Amino acid sequence: MEKPDWEITATTVYCEAVNDEVTLMVRADGTCKCTGSAATGKKTSPKKKDRACSEVDCPTLHKYRDRLLKG
Numbered sequence: 001m002e003k004p005d006w007e008i009t010a011t012t013v014y015c016e017a018v019n020d021e022v023t024l025m026v027r028a029d030g031t032c033k034c035t036g037s038a039a040t041g042k043k044t045s046p047k048k049k050d051r052a053c054s055e056v057d058c059p060t061l062h063k064y065r066d067r068l069l070k071g
Contacts, residue, residue: 003028004028004068004069006028007028008026008027008028009025009026010024010025011023011024011064012024013060013064015034015036015053015060017036017053017058018036020036022034022035024060024061024065026064026068026069030065030069032055032061032062032064032065033055034053034058037053037054037055037058
């Protein structure tokens, strides 16, 4: 697989798991992060669901990463 000609890219989407908008970030090496994941420790207001998703099990994050790296 050829390395993309960019270093990092991001998009903001609505996430059902945290009931809020999150930012999905993907690096050219295939690593990815989400601001709604438990690893980033996103704070949620009392109105929002009291949980965060897992980057490991997030189909939205992985679909976004795979689409970008397919190039």
